[in-house]
Amino acid sequence: MILRKASAKASAPAKIILFGEHFVVYENPAILASINRRVNVRVNLNKTQKINITSDLGIMASYTDSKFNLIRGGRNTKTILDPLYKCARDVLLERKQNLGLDINLISEVPYGIGLGSSAACCVATVAAVDSLFHKPEKQWICAKAIESERLVHKNSSGADCYVSTFGGLMSYTKKKGFNKIESRKDLSLIVVNIGIKHSTGSLVSSVKKFREWNVLLFKDLSSYADNICKKAVSAINIGDEKKVGKLMNENHTLLQQLGISHRKIDQMVNICVGNGALGAKLTGAGGGGSMIALIPTENKRKVISEIKKNRYECIPVKIDYDGLLVH
Secondary structure, three states, X not given: OOOOOOEEEEEEEEEEEEEOOOHHHHOOOEEEEEEEEEXXXXXXXXXXXXXXXXXXXXXXXXXXXXXXXXXXXXXXXXXXXXXXXXXXXXXXXXXXXXXEEEEEEEEOOOOOOOOOHHHHHHHHHHHHHHXXXXXXXXXXXXXXXXXXXXXXXXXXXXXXXXXXXXXXXXXXXXXXXXXXXXXXXXXOEEEEEOOOOOXXXXXXXXHHHHHHHOHHHHHHHHHHHHHHHHHHHXXXXXXXXXXXXXXXXXXXXXXXXXXXXXXXXXXXXXXXXXXXXXXXXXXXXXXXXXXXXEOOHXXXXXXXXXXXXXXXXXXXXXXXXXXXXXX
């Protein structure tokens, strides 16, 4: 394929899980939403035939024929950058090109707190590199990004990449895939960064063990989680924020019973609800990471003030309906 330009930019949104995390692994539905915090990627051709990747995390590496060369960063630099190298390399192979690239990432998303930053990085990188050759096609970009993101999350369903690519609110099940959810009212949300990194893989394994040791209890919890998701779709459709908030609280209680919450998350959930949030829960794998709260506009200042008193990072967000953007 013929090169059409020497540089390109793309951005992709982070995501939150509103309902259904962990239970989705066992055929239950989950509700995801992309948010207006983005990963921005710029790609420039270079004349070295190396792929150089830099990130505002303070890390940098160079790849020559798949060989990794650390330039700046710690021991986890390779783990973070390898999926992005794979994104770029796979696009070049698909387009039958052997080019040197400088790839620069700037993120509005804290890394490793359950907001899908790795998926957004992969989506934006595939899109930026592919747009050097032609106008990218979202379905193809999503598929390539999922392949690379599985270097980070080996058993990823691809849901994070999908919602980052296409944007908006979506329900997802393993069997039925994705369905857009229409909302009559914008959800007024905040994300709270608990400041504790977690391992998604170990938490998924923990839930698997819980399921094996508590077969009947897990079946009951799973049925309850399924019912919550169905009610949540209806509540979002009609713009019933109070109902959505109540269901968020119920979902968090289920996740506590699975043992994947954290005392600091539970503390912030209680503080948010006690100061006017309609609902609050952990989002993502748990064990730290982030929590989300649904807050009416008139109570937002009070809730944010209480969060900051406890010295946690507070990130007001809105649902992003654009998904992937190629600039």
